[in-house]
Amino acid sequence: CSSTTPITATLFPGDGIGPEIAESVKKVFTTAGVPIEWEEHYVGTEIDPRTQSFLTWESLESVRRNKVGLKGPMATPIGKGHRSLNLTLRKELNLYANVRPCYSLPGYKTRYDDVDLITIRENTEGEYSGLEHQVVRGVVESLKIITRQASLRVAEYAFLYAKTHGRERVSAIHKANIMQKTDGLFLKCCREVAEKYPEITYEEVVIDNCCMMLVKNPALFDVLVMPNLYGDIISDLCAGLVGGLGLTPSCNIGEDGVALAEAVHGSAPDIAGKNLANPTALLLSGVMMLRHLKLNEQAEQIHSAIINTIAEGKYRTADLGGSSTTTEFTKAICDHL
Ligand code: NAD
8 A cells, every 4th residue: 555645536426327336446446555535425416506506515615625536427417497417517617628538448359459549628618508598489599609718728738738648749620611700719729829839730620521530540630629519529439439438538627727537428327226337437537537646656557457357358347248247347457456
């Protein structure tokens, strides 16, 4: 066990399969001797008037205080009068960029062997600004908001990420040929930032062409930066290139140094409570959190144990074609540590 003073991190186990895969993370982290103490917060059963959502004010305060956390999937409650949980987190904590690495896992065969992409999604505006209304009966309107401030912020993050992670190219994904004002502004901001990074190749790719290129040859891309809706779709497409949602992690970056790592997938109600979920995506999100905390040794140790367990092929969950339960797969990872 490490002798370092423990770091407190917020943990949202979330809904559905969330608590099962969060349990797996706790077990693996404890086995690896990671110096982290979890502050656990569950989604509330009633709307908290202070947040207008099922997320309590205290849980948001916990992330603000700790500046680091791990989040399981949260089911979107149906009904009116409250904000979506994920939207509340992004808005309240100002989580402006969502970083999703997507790479081929050695030992798990898919159509491609050489995927190594990073998608960086603007997380606060675009079509997801939550501004929808009915104009007259039978006609509704949704506002797509693009601001210079948010576009520059995410572009800066993408280029800095590329530079600090030894990446060579940033592609801005857009539809500015049709959405000339909104996507046009997004591109203008990307170009401005690109000028400050002459060592990084910058290109612009129209989203429909990008989809075609990604499924034909994902190695054509390196770091992709894009507005909110495109990022939501493209990052799931990328997850499909390497084996599906059970494998892909992400991390949300906030303005005042907050990092909230989360699995890309949802609460998987079809398999919840059955000990069938693949905890890899949340575990790899935990690894991203450890790297953010500069706990690189433990991050690499856990990462290798996950990769080796999957590559060995003896213990795999059903989504990867195996028959192991969540607990059996987790135990196999712990045995590799
Ligand atoms: P989902 O990602 O929960 O499930 C899609 C399919 O993938 C299902 O067949 C599921 O069994 C499978 N799957 C997902 N994660 C898996 C894992 N770790 N291991 C094995 N199989 C896995 O998507 P959905 O069904 O569209 O959404 C369910 C709920 O989750 C909804 O309420 C949705 O709003 C919410 N959601 C939350 C987040 C989040 O919190 N970030 C993201 C997406 C969806």
